[in-house]
Structures are given as C-alpha cells and as structure tokens.
Amino acid sequence: MATSTTGDPSRRKFTINKKYLPYLLSLPALLTCIGILIPFFTAVAYSLQRYRLSQPWAQKYNWGENYINFMTDPSFWNTLKVSMTYAFVTVGVELLLGLGIALLLQKRTRFNNFVSIMLLMPLMTAPALASLMWKLMTNPGFGVLSYFAETIGIEDMRWASDPSTAMLTVVIVDVWVYTPFIMILLLAGLRSLPRQPFEAAELDAVPRLFVFWRITLPMLTPFLLTATLFRVIESIQQFDIIYAMTQGGPGDTLTVFQVEAYLNFFQSTNVGRSAALLMILWAITYFLSNIFIKNWLRLREKARGGA
Amino acid sequence: MQKNSNLENVLRGVAITAIILFFMFPILWIFLMSFQTNETILRVPPSPFFEPTLTNYRSLISGKLEGSTATLEIAFMSNLYNSLFLSVTSVTVGLILGVPAAYAFARLKFRGSEDIAFTLLSFRFAPPLLVLLPLTIYFQQIGLADTYGGLIWVYQLIVLPLILWIVRGYFEDIPADIEYAYRIAGHSFWATFRKIALPLAGPGIAAAGLLAFIFAWNNFIFALVLASADKQPVTVGALAFITASGINYGQIAAGIMLSIAPTFALALYAQRYLVEGLSLGAVKG
Amino acid sequence: MSLELTNISKSFKDEMVLDGVSIQVHEGKTLVLFGPSGAGKTVLLRLIAGVIEPDSGQIKISGTDVDGVEPEDRNIGMAFQNFALFPHMDAHANIASPLTAQKQDKSAIQSGVQTLAKLLKIDHVLDHKPKELSNGQKQRTALARALAGKPKVLLLDDPLRNVDAKLRFEMRLELPRLLSDQNTTVIYVTQDYKEAMAFGDEIAVISSGVVQQIGTPEDIYLTPANIEIARLFGDPVINYLDVTVQKDAVGIFALVSDKRVDLNSGYARAVGQDCSLGIRPESILFVPASHPGAVPVTVEAETPLNEKTVNLCLTARGREIMASRPSGTVGPANGPAFVSIEAANVLIFDKHTGELIEPDKFY
Numbered sequence: 001m002a003t004s005t006t007g008d009p010s011r012r013k014f015t016i017n018k019k020y021l022p023y024l025l026s027l028p029a030l031l032t033c034i035g036i037l038i039p040f041f042t043a044v045a046y047s048l049q050r051y052r053l054s055q056p057w058a059q060k061y062n063w064g065e066n067y068i069n070f071m072t073d074p075s076f077w078n079t080l081k082v083s084m085t086y087a088f089v090t091v092g093v094e095l096l097l098g099l100g101i102a103l104l105l106q107k108r109t110r111f112n113n114f115v116s117i118m119l120l121m122p123l124m125t126a127p128a129l130a131s132l133m134w135k136l137m138t139n140p141g142f143g144v145l146s147y148f149a150e151t152i153g154i155e156d157m158r159w160a161s162d163p164s165t166a167m168l169t170v171v172i173v174d175v176w177v178y179t180p181f182i183m184i185l186l187l188a189g190l191r192s193l194p195r196q197p198f199e200a201a202e203l204d205a206v207p208r209l210f211v212f213w214r215i216t217l218p219m220l221t222p223f224l225l226t227a228t229l230f231r232v233i234e235s236i237q238q239f240d241i242i243y244a245m246t247q248g249g250p251g252d253t254l255t256v257f258q259v260e261a262y263l264n265f266f267q268s269t270n271v272g273r274s275a276a277l278l279m280i281l282w283a284i285t286y287f288l289s290n291i292f293i294k295n296w297l298r299l300r301e302k303a304r305g306g307a
Numbered sequence: 308m309q310k311n312s313n314l315e316n317v318l319r320g321v322a323i324t325a326i327i328l329f330f331m332f333p334i335l336w337i338f339l340m341s342f343q344t345n346e347t348i349l350r351v352p353p354s355p356f357f358e359p360t361l362t363n364y365r366s367l368i369s370g371k372l373e374g375s376t377a378t379l380e381i382a383f384m385s386n387l388y389n390s391l392f393l394s395v396t397s398v399t400v401g402l403i404l405g406v407p408a409a410y411a412f413a414r415l416k417f418r419g420s421e422d423i424a425f426t427l428l429s430f431r432f433a434p435p436l437l438v439l440l441p442l443t444i445y446f447q448q449i450g451l452a453d454t455y456g457g458l459i460w461v462y463q464l465i466v467l468p469l470i471l472w473i474v475r476g477y478f479e480d481i482p483a484d485i486e487y488a489y490r491i492a493g494h495s496f497w498a499t500f501r502k503i504a505l506p507l508a509g510p511g512i513a514a515a516g517l518l519a520f521i522f523a524w525n526n527f528i529f530a531l532v533l534a535s536a537d538k539q540p541v542t543v544g545a546l547a548f549i550t551a552s553g554i555n556y557g558q559i560a561a562g563i564m565l566s567i568a569p570t571f572a573l574a575l576y577a578q579r580y581l582v583e584g585l586s587l588g589a590v591k592g
Numbered sequence: 593m594s595l596e597l598t599n600i601s602k603s604f605k606d607e608m609v610l611d612g613v614s615i616q617v618h619e620g621k622t623l624v625l626f627g628p629s630g631a632g633k634t635v636l637l638r639l640i641a642g643v644i645e646p647d648s649g650q651i652k653i654s655g656t657d658v659d660g661v662e663p664e665d666r667n668i669g670m671a672f673q674n675f676a677l678f679p680h681m682d683a684h685a686n687i688a689s690p691l692t693a694q695k696q697d698k699s700a701i702q703s704g705v706q707t708l709a710k711l712l713k714i715d716h717v718l719d720h721k722p723k724e725l726s727n728g729q730k731q732r733t734a735l736a737r738a739l740a741g742k743p744k745v746l747l748l749d750d751p752l753r754n755v756d757a758k759l760r761f762e763m764r765l766e767l768p769r770l771l772s773d774q775n776t777t778v779i780y781v782t783q784d785y786k787e788a789m790a791f792g793d794e795i796a797v798i799s800s801g802v803v804q805q806i807g808t809p810e811d812i813y814l815t816p817a818n819i820e821i822a823r824l825f826g827d828p829v830i831n832y833l834d835v836t837v838q839k840d841a842v843g844i845f846a847l848v849s850d851k852r853v854d855l856n857s858g859y860a861r862a863v864g865q866d867c868s869l870g871i872r873p874e875s876i877l878f879v880p881a882s883h884p885g886a887v888p889v890t891v892e893a894e895t896p897l898n899e900k901t902v903n904l905c906l907t908a909r910g911r912e913i914m915a916s917r918p919s920g921t922v923g924p925a926n927g928p929a930f931v932s933i934e935a936a937n938v939l940i941f942d943k944h945t946g947e948l949i950e951p952d953k954f955y
Binding site: 021022023025026028029030032033035036038039040042043046100101104105115117118119120121122123124125126127128129130132133134135136137139141142144147151176179180181184185188189192223226230233237239240243244257258261262265271274275278279281282285286288289292293296297299300303304 | 319322323326327329330331333334336337340348349350351352353403404405407408410411412415417420423425426427428429430432433434435436437438439440441442444445460461463464467471476479480496521524525526527528531532541542543545546549556559560563566567570571574575578581582583585586587588589590591
Binding site: 482484485487488489490491492493494495496498503506507 | 638641642643662663664666668669670672674676677678679680689690693694737741
C-alpha cells in the first residue's frame with residue numbers, strides 16, 4: 001500500500017500470511033497432482049526412445065522413430081480406425097438415443113422422474129462389470145441374448161468372439177452404460193430452458209417439428225455440445241469395456257488406443273511404441289478437451305446464475 | 308402442453324417401455340441369475356422362473372466355492388473389502404486436499420488460480436495409461452508398487468478434480484457478505500472457514516464425496532495396472548473370477564450384484580446431486 | 593477523530609470505484625453516506641471494515657492506521673443491506689457471534705443478547721433460524737448483531753432498504769435514538785434523502801466515487817454544492833429555470849416569464865452569466881395577481897405526495913414547475929394562477945458546470 005506509514009511489526013506477518021494463504025490452501029492438492037505429472041514427462045521421453053522392457057540394455061533415444069514408424073505400420077492405422085469408429089458410433093448412437101429419451105421424459109411428472117432415476121443405474125455400474133454382465137448374457141452356451149438372437153433367426157451368434165460382431169457387442173455395452181449420461185444432461189438442459197418461446201409458439205400453432213428444429217435444438221446446443229465432447233473424449237479413450245469384454249480381440253478387431261498401448265507395454269513390453277501411441281491419443285484428447293472446457297465453463301457460469 | 312393424439316400416446320408408451328426394457332433388463336437378468344444354480348441357468352430356453360437359492364451368495368461370502376470337482380478358495384470378499392477401503396480412503400484424502408483448495412479457488416482469487424484449477428481439471432481428460440505405465444516403473448523404484456498408499460495417490464486423479472470443481476461451485480454460491488459478516492464480528496479467517504463456509508457448503512461437500520466414492524469404486528484401469536491380486540478391488544477381481552475354471556455362473560452373477568449394490572444405493576441416496584456431479588458442476592439438476 | 597479516511601482510491605479491474613475520498617467522523621457522531629447506487633458507498637464501507645483493501649490512501653480508526661489489520665481486529669460492527677445473517681444459526685447465535693468472538697462467558701453473552709433483543713423487540717424469536725424470520729425481524733437481528741460487540745465504529749449499509757414501508761417508518765423514528773444511546777461512531781449508507789436528513793449529524797454526498805459535498809443536513813439542503821445535489825435532496829425535486837442574471841439601476845435580478853425576480857446584491861459577479869435558478873417546491877407560494885412580482889402560471893394538476901400536496905404548473909414559457917404545500921391546506925384550482933418567487937429562497941447555479949454560485953457576503 002502506497003501511502004501507509006506505520007511500521008507495526010504485526011502487520012508484516014499478516015501481509016505475508018495473506019499473500020501466501022491461497023497457495024497454502026491449494027498446495028497440497030497441487031503437489032499431489034504434480035507427483036503424478038512427472039510420469040507424464042517420462043512418457044514423453046519414452047515415446048522418443050527405443051525401449052523394450054525385455055531388452056533394457058538397448059534403451060536409447062531414437063527421437064521420432066516410433067512416430068515415423070507409425071506411418072507405415074498397418075496395426076497403428078488399425079488402432080486409429082478402430083478408436084475413431086468406436087468413438088463416433090457410440091457417441092452418435094448415445095446422442096440420438098439420449099436426446100430421444102430426454103424428450104420423452106421432459107415433463108416433470110412423478111413417473112418420468114422415477115424412470116430417469118432408474119435409467120441412471122447402468123451409468124452407476126462400473127463399465128468393467130457392465131461388460132461382465134453382458135458377457136454372461138451373450139454367452140453362446142446359455143446367454144439369454146444368444147437365445148433371443150436364435151429365436152429371431154440369427155443362428156450361432158457369437159457376439160464378442162466373432163470379429164464381425166465384436167464391435168457391435170462392445171458398442172451395445174457402451175451405449176447401455178453411457179446413454180444415461182447424455183440423457184440426464186440433456187434432460188437437465190431441456191428442463192432449464194425458458195418457457196416463453198414454447199408458449200408463444202404454441203399460441204401461434206407453430207408445427208411441433210418446426211419448434212423442435214428452430215427453438216428446442218438451438219437452445220439446447222450448449223448442452224448437446226458439452227455432453228457430446230465429454231463423451232467423445234472418454235469414448236476415444238475407452239479401455240474398461242473393451243478390455244473386460246475381449247482384451248482387444250478377437251485378433252486386432254478391437255485394439256483401440258489404450259488397449260493397444262496396454263498390450264504393447266505388458267505383452268510385447270515395447271514401452272517406446274506404447275508411449276508414442278498414448279502421446280498421440282493425448283494430443284487428440286487435449287485438443288478436444290480444450291474445446292470442451294470452453295463450453296463447459298460457459299454452461300457452468302450459466303448454472304451459477306451468470307455470475 | 309400439447310394435444311396428444313391417441314396414436315401418439317401409444318407410440319410414446321411403446322418407446323418408454325422399450326427403453327426401460329433395454330436399460331433394466333441386464334440388471335434384472337443378472338439379479339435373477341444370481342439366485343440360480345448352473346442347472347437352471349443352463350436350461351434352454353432360458354426362463355425367469357426357477358427355485359431361488361442363496362447358495363451363490365453364501366459361498367461368495369464364506370470364500371469357498373463348491374465346484375463340481377473340488378472346493379475352490381476365492382478372494383471375492385477381500386476384493387470387496389479392497390474396493391471399500393480404497394474408495395473410502397481416496398475420498399477422505401481427496402476431501403482433505405480438495406476442500407481447502409476449492410475454497411481458495413472460490414474465494415481468494417490469486418495469481419495463477421484459474422490456470423492451476425484448469426490444470427487439475429485437465430487430468431480428468433488425459434488418457435490414464437499415459438501416466439500409469441511410467442508410474443509402474445517409478446512405483447517399483449520408490450517402493451510404492453502394489454501398496455494401498457500408491458493406489459490411493461493415483462486415485463486422486465479422478466477424485467480430486469471432481470471434488471475440487473463441485474465443492475468450488477458450492478463455496479461460490481455462499482454470499483461473500485455472510486463470511487464478511489462473521490469476520491467483522493471478530494472471528495479469524497480459519498474460524499470463518501470452519502464455522503461458516505464448511506457448514507454452508509456441507510451438502511455439496513457430502514455430495515461430491517459420494518460421487519467421488521462412486522467413481523473410485525467403479526474404477527478399473529488403475530488397479531488393473533498397479534495392484535496385485537491381494538490389493539485388487541472388485542472391478543478387477545471379478546474379471547479374474549470369470550476366467551477361473553470351475554465356477555458357477557450364478558456365483559459370478561452374485562458377485563456382480565454385490566459389487567454394484569453399493570454404488571446403486573449411493574446413487575439413489577445422492578440422486579439430487581448426480582447431474583451436477585456428472586457434469587463436474589456445469590449443469591444443475 | 594474516531595474515523596479518518598484520507599485520499600482513499602479503489603478500482604476493480606479498470607473501473608475506478610473510489611477516487612481520492614477523504615472523510616472524517618468525530619467520536620459518537622453519525623455520518624451519512626448519501627448517493628445513487630453505484631456511487632461507491634458500499635465499497636467504502638467494505639474498505640473501512642477491512643474485507644477489501646484500498647489501492648491507495650489511509651484509514652485511521654481512533655487514530656490508528658488500520659492498513660493490514662484484519663477485519664476481526666478492527667472493532668467494527670456492520671449491518672448489511674441484505675442482512676447477511678448466518679443461515680445455519682438461530683437469531684440468538686447470530687447476535688451472539690461478536691460476543692463469542694470476544695470470548696465472553698456464557699452468562700455475559702446471554703444477558704448481552706437478551707438486552708439487545710428486548711430493545712429491538714425480537715426477544716420472542718431468538719430461537720428462530722433466519723429463514724423463519726420476517727424481513728423486519730431479520731433486519732433487527734442484523735442490527736443487533738452489529739451492535740452486540742459494542743464496536744467503536746458502526747457501519748450500516750442501507751439497513752432500511754429491504755424492509756417494508758411501515759417498518760421503515762418506525763425504524764426511522766427509533767434508529768436515531770438507538771444509535772445515540774450506543775454512543776458509537778456511525779457511518780450510515782442510504783439512497784433516501786429523508787433518512788440522510790433524519791440520521792446524519794453530517795452528510796457526505798458521494799457520486800461516481802467522488803465526495804461531492806460534506807456538511808450538516810441543513811447545509812446540504814440549503815446550500816447544495818451543485819445542481820445534482822440539489823436535485824437529490826428534496827421531494828418533489830427542486831425546480832430550475834434557465835435565467836440570465838442581469839443588473840440595472842435598481843439592483844440585480846433575473847427574469848422569470850418576463851417577471852422580475854430581485855436577487856441578493858451578492859450575485860453581482862454572476863451578472864451576464866447563463867444560470868439555472870433553483871427554487872424548492874415548498875418555496876413557491878400561490879399569491880393573488882396583485883402581489884408584487886407575481887408570476888403567472890397555469891395550474892395543470894394536483895397530486896398528494898406523502899404529507900404534502902403537489903401542484904404541477906406551467907409557466908408562460910411552457911416550463912413545468914412544481915409547487916408543494918402541506919396537505920390539508922387550501923390550494924389553487926386548476927387554471928390560471930400566480931406564484932411568487934422569493935429572492936431569499938432561490939439558488940443560483942452556473943448553467944454549464946452546475947456548480948452553486950454563492951452570493952458574495954461582503955459586497
């Protein structure tokens with residue numbers, strides 16, 4: 001303070017305290033996370049190395065080689081393709097389904113509230129356990145879904161163990177677990193929309209489809225965007241469901257980024273390649289999460305009364 | 308609101324029924340399966356009618372599975388205990404670390420506060436393996452490999468951002484004047500934090516804790532990479548369980564039911580806060 | 593000097609909220625901070641309370657510079673406009689909070705709270721939580737809490753803003769007595785000129801972060817420093833008419849609707865200047881046409897305003913002016929009438945700067 005003149009010794013102590021107090025409060029949380037940040041930089045280093053756990057003596061920097069190798073590596077392109085397919089299909093289906101359910105349950109009735117809470121249960125199920133549940137239901141021997149498939153004429157449906165239906169199976173599990181996430185966010189969004197435009201549209205007898213496209217959807221966009229980005233970021237990193245269901249198989253049908261990196265690390269002990277794969281995944285999610293956080297912040301401010 | 312035709316009501320009803328069926332059937336079916344022996348499970352066609360039995364639960368809880376050939380010792384209960392211990396401790400640690408930090412971010416705008424808060428948030432979106440794989444090597448070196456302590460530390464990656472951002476919102480919702488009034492009345496910063504901020508943000512803190520518990524409980528990848536059998540939570544344990552030979556499917560189903568029951572119960576209890584928690588405080592339910 | 597602010601400035605982001613504010617309050621006196629919303633009054637209170645810090649300037653409480661002294665160590669009581677009661681504590685605990693901070697023993701706290709509660713007539717609701725209290729009870733609880741610690745300086749941030757009209761009326765009568773009994777130095781923020789006039793030993797008029805005028809209520813009312821202040825005090829607002837101050841053999845005068853209004857000879861320095869002639873509605877008297885200097889007007893309407901009756905009149909030039917008189921007295925019928933404008937009651941402002949032109953005393 002510019003004009004203060006008194007030299008009260010107790011004052012100095014206070015000034016220091018006050019200046020450092022916020023850091024004092026947030027430092028423990030920060031340190032905890034910084035401890036975990038160190039491995040991140042290690043991973044960057046690994047991704048630039050030739051490093052196999054089975055040949056520790058041969059560990060050395062080969063700089064961009066791991067990345068350059070990806071260019072000509074069909075299994076990398078497969079990983080990219082599978083990850084993208086998985087992310088787009090799951091989020092696409094979940095978005096449509098979630099929006100549909102949210103619209104169905106939009107009215108605040110007891111029944112609708114009850115249904116929306118029930119529908120949250122899959123989301124509360126650990127994804128790994130959800131995979132187990134579906135595994136039990138799709139077991140070729142006794143699975144109830146295999147039986148259903150048979151009754152509608154699909155003979156010998158082998159679900160996750162057949163390369164042609166493996167993707168379908170894990171997508172179903174993902175849709176089962178995560179649709180409620182989109183549904184509940186959009187439902188909260190729908191219910192928070194101002195009423196006047198809808199009442200006005202109704203008075204003017206505007207066709208409902210038109211209301212949906214021109215009023216509901218535009219106003220819901222921030223929620224749609226936040227939910228979608230959130231899910232894309234998570235879905236492109238999906239591990240639990242796929243690993244618990246097939247461990248990436250059969251063959252390399254489902255070797256999405258994290259599964260492939262996990263297998264590279266623990267089975268082929270190729271640390272360098274594994275780290276490089278994860279770095280690419282990180283770059284994708286970092287890009288997406290930056291867009292996400294901007295939208296998310298806007299929503300958050302609105303929810304907090306625009307403060 | 309709108310005049311619904313009969314046809315539309317019927318379609319609506321069909322749609323809702325189909326949705327409930329798709330989302331509830333797996334839980335219901337596994338629930339039914341958990342009360343059956345292999346004999347009724349393996350029936351073709353499958354049927355929801357059977358003589359219910361508690362043997363699956365009994366053998367899981369006792370830890371001895373009576374297989375067709377021999378008695379199998381399995382560690383399901385210790386997995387359940389690990390889940391409980393890891394989740395409770397992680398959430399406790401997360402609250403102790405996260406609540407003061409959330410308060411600092413909410414109330415004391417300081418240099419770099421937003422950057423730090425966003426850095427913490429961005430952990431939520433980074434691929435977990437990116438950190439986990441090098442960590443396996445580090446943990447070996449510093450003796451944290453296969454310890455509860457190491458796991459609880461890593462669990463902070465999911466627990467802390469959640470607690471931080473939800474609780475921060477609740478602190479921000481307290482009018483600053485109320486805290487000022489307490490200071491002016493003669494109470495210190497710490498007394499104000501304890502007597503005003505904490506109690507008023509109490510419901511939010513509790514909700515954040517419950518949600519963090521659910522996320523910690525449902526986590527799979529951390530323990531898969533970092534924990535050996537005796538430290539594994541149910542999510543990882545159950546996977547080993549299904550590949551073990553000589554196990555009744557009913558017992559797997561019973562194990563799943565026991566593993567998802569706690570999160571279901573908490574979710575029902577904290578349903579009012581679920582939306583806010585799932586969106587990390589961006590949307591209020 | 594109990595409270596002394598010297599050259600206080602504060603800005604938030606790029607916005608200057610207070611710009612070089614200096615104020616002094618004597619022990620036991622009440623200073624009213626009066627001004628429109630957004631003038632910086634509340635910020636000033638917060639600076640005194642120590643919950644925010646000034647960018648520059650000095651605050652002294654009882655002669656001690658409080659820079660860096662925490663709010664809890666400043667011995668201040670404050671009542672907030674929105675009451676800011678602790679929602680999770682009952683009224684008793686709210687009022688007791690300064691006493692518990694002073695670590696008083698239980699019986700002292702008990703009796704301290706009881707005395708204040710009786711005085712403020714809330715002793716029957718002490719076990720209620722804030723949300724179970726009426727607005728009036730909340731306001732009294734907040735007041736009791738501010739007073740409980742026997743603070744050296746009491747800050748009241750528009751405490752009557754959020755209560756209903758009846759209670760505001762009652763409190764306007766009670767509060768001055770209560771405050772003088774406490775014998776503390778009070779800073780009272782309000783946007784209501786009547787409260788300002790009723791409570792203040794002195795009034796500081798503040799707008800856009802600058803103190804415009806400090807003075808006793810009479811000073812402010814009778815010799816407002818500028819036209820803006822003149823307009824803020826008084827209801828209905830002061831009338832003002834564009835005039836040019838002129839001089840002839842008889843003396844100094846201005847023309848209102850071509851009628852001569854003689855002015856104090858002290859206004860000689862304003863001769864030839866474009867001015868605004870301000871005259872309070874209660875100084876406009878209806879007179880017979882024969883009255884010397886009677887100005888013709890047309891009475892357009894009559895409306896009651898609190899304890900007054902107001903006539904809206906049009907001058908011959910089409911300017912609206914308002915005249916007020918005590919309710920119950922006989923006024924003019926709508927239509928042509930005459931008013932007198934007494935030289936002793938007019939204020940002359942510089943038309944361009946709005947500053948008051950005071951007549952030279954020793955002419």
